[in-house]
Amino acid sequence: MIMATSADVSYHPGPVNNLHFLIYYSIAWASWMLEVTNLSCVRGTRRLFRDLNFSAAAGELVELRGPNGSGKTSLLRILCGLSSPASGEVCWQGKNIRALAEQYLGNVAYLAHQNGLKDELSAFENLRMSCGVAGRSLAEAEAIDLLTRVGLADRLYLPARVLSAGQRRRLALARLLSLKCSLWLLDEVLTSLDDAAMQLARQFINDHLEDNGIAIIATHQDLNLSADRVRRIQLAGV
Amino acid sequence: MFAWVVWRDLILAWRRRTDVLATFFFFIIVVSLFPLGVGPEPQLLRTIAPGVVWVAALLASMLALGRTFGNDYQDGTLEQLLLTPQPLFLIVLAKVLAQWIVSELPLVLVAPVLGMQFGLSQNTLWIMTLSLLLGTPVLSLIGSIGAALTLGLRAANVLVALLVLPLYIPVLIFGAGAIESTVNGLEPQAYLLLLGATLVLALAFAPWATSAALRISVE
Numbered sequence: 001m002i003m004a005t006s007a008d009v010s011y012h013p014g015p016v017n018n019l020h021f022l023i024y025y026s027i028a029w030a031s032w033m034l035e036v037t038n039l040s041c042v043r044g045t046r047r048l049f050r051d052l053n054f055s056a057a058a059g060e061l062v063e064l065r066g067p068n069g070s071g072k073t074s075l076l077r078i079l080c081g082l083s084s085p086a087s088g089e090v091c092w093q094g095k096n097i098r099a100l101a102e103q104y105l106g107n108v109a110y111l112a113h114q115n116g117l118k119d120e121l122s123a124f125e126n127l128r129m130s131c132g133v134a135g136r137s138l139a140e141a142e143a144i145d146l147l148t149r150v151g152l153a154d155r156l157y158l159p160a161r162v163l164s165a166g167q168r169r170r171l172a173l174a175r176l177l178s179l180k181c182s183l184w185l186l187d188e189v190l191t192s193l194d195d196a197a198m199q200l201a202r203q204f205i206n207d208h209l210e211d212n213g214i215a216i217i218a219t220h221q222d223l224n225l226s227a228d229r230v231r232r233i234q235l236a237g238v
Numbered sequence: 239m240f241a242w243v244v245w246r247d248l249i250l251a252w253r254r255r256t257d258v259l260a261t262f263f264f265f266i267i268v269v270s271l272f273p274l275g276v277g278p279e280p281q282l283l284r285t286i287a288p289g290v291v292w293v294a295a296l297l298a299s300m301l302a303l304g305r306t307f308g309n310d311y312q313d314g315t316l317e318q319l320l321l322t323p324q325p326l327f328l329i330v331l332a333k334v335l336a337q338w339i340v341s342e343l344p345l346v347l348v349a350p351v352l353g354m355q356f357g358l359s360q361n362t363l364w365i366m367t368l369s370l371l372l373g374t375p376v377l378s379l380i381g382s383i384g385a386a387l388t389l390g391l392r393a394a395n396v397l398v399a400l401l402v403l404p405l406y407i408p409v410l411i412f413g414a415g416a417i418e419s420t421v422n423g424l425e426p427q428a429y430l431l432l433l434g435a436t437l438v439l440a441l442a443f444a445p446w447a448t449s450a451a452l453r454i455s456v457e
Contacts, residue, residue, distance in 0.1 A: 102325065112317060113314075114313065133239060
C-alpha cells in the first residue's frame with residue numbers, strides 16, 4: 001500500500017467545531033489560491049497516493065518529496081490538468097480547475113521532465129514561438145534579455161539540438177520566466193544544471209515567491225531557499 | 239496565436255524538409271508507375287486516371303499523418319501546447335492547416351502535370367485539381383483524429399491506416415467520381431458539391447474529436 005503520510009501532508013489546521021469550520025473556510029477562500037482535497041492517483045493497478053490534502057497561498061512554496069515512482073510527476077500532471085485524478089479535486093481560487101479550463105491554464109507554467117524544446121529551432125526562436133503559441137507577445141529585446149539572464153547570450157541563434165543538457169534546461173527556465181504565470185509547477189527543476197545555474201534557478205524561484213507567486217516543486221535535491229513559507233509534502237512509496 | 243502555431247509548424251517542416259519531400263515524391267512516383275505498367279493505351283489510361291490519382295493521394299497523405307503530432311509528442315512540446323490558455327480545437331485546426339499546406343498542397347499543385355501522362359483534357363485537369371483542393375483538407379482533418387488516437391503506440395503507422403483509410407472512402411468516391419464524370423463528358427458539379435459538404439462537416443467535427451483524442455493520448 002502506498003499512501004501519503006498524512007501528518008506531513010495535511011496543512012489544514014483541522015476544524016474543531018462548526019464555528020471553527022466556517023471561519024476556517026471563509027479565510028481559506030479569501031487567501032488560498034490552490035487547494036487540493038482528497039486527491040488520489042492510480043496508475044495502472046498501482047495506487048500512488050490517496051487522500052492528499054494541501055493548499056498553497058500566494059507567495060508559498062510546496063516541496064514534493066519522495067522516492068522514484070512515488071507519484072511526484074503524476075501529482076504535478078494532475079495539478080496542471082494533463083491527467084485526471086482517480087478521486088478528489090483540485091481547485092484554483094475556489095473553483096475546480098476542470099471547470100475553469102483555459103482560464104486556469106493562463107496562470108500555470110509547467111516545467112516538465114522533458115524540456116519541451118524544438119531541436120530544429122534556435123534558442124531565441126524556441127522562446128518566442130512558445131510565447132506566441134501561448135498567446136503572449138514577447139518582444140525581441142525581452143527575449144534576448146531573458147536568454148542573457150539564463151546565460152545563453154552567446155547561444156541565441158544556435159539550434160537547440162546542439163545545446164548541452166544543462167543549456168537546454170536553462171532555456172526551459174527562460175521559457176518559464178517568459179510565460180509570467182503565477183503558479184509554477186516544476187519537475188526536478190535542478191536536473192543537469194551546474195552550480196551557477198542552480199543558484200540562478202533558486203534566485204528565480206525566490207523572486208517568483210516574493211512576487212506573490214506560488215511554486216510547487218518536485219525535487220530530490222535541497223532547494224535551500226530562504227523563503228519563509230515552505231511546505232513539504234512527503235509522498236511515501238512502498 | 240493561430241498564426242503562431244501555423245508559422246511554427248511551417249518553419250519546423252522547412253527545417254525537416256526531407257520528410258516532406260519524401261511524401262511528395264512518393265505521390266509522383268506512384269502515379270507515374272501506372273502508365274508505365276498498364277501500357278500507353280489512351281482510352282484505358284483515361285479510365286483509370288481518376289482512381290489512380292486519388293488512391294495515390296490517399297496513400298501519400300497517410301505517410302504524412304504520423305508527423306502531425308508525433309514529433310511534438312516525443313519532445314514534450316505537445317504537452318506545452320495543451321497547457322496554453324487557448325481553445326484546443328483552434329490549436330488542432332492550426333496544426334492541421336500547417337500539415338495540409340506542407341504535405342497536401344504540393345500534391346494538389348503537381349497533380350495536373352501528372353494528369354497529362356494519362357492523356358486527360360485540360361478541362362478534366364482543372365476538375366481534378368479542384369476535387370483534390372476540396373478533398374485533401376478532409377483527408378488531413380480525418381487523419382488528424384487517427385494520428386491523435388494512436389500517439390505513442392507501437393504499431394502506430396499500421397493502426398492509423400486501419401483506422402483512417404475506411405473513413406477516407408467517401409472522399410475517394412466523390413473525388414474520383416468528379417474526375418470520372420468529366421472524362422465521360424458529364425457535369426462534375428454534384429460530386430464537387432458533395433466533396434464541399436464533406437469538407438464542411440469535417441471542419442466542424444474533426445478538430446473537436448482530435449482535441450479529445452489528444453487529451454486521452456497525453457494523459
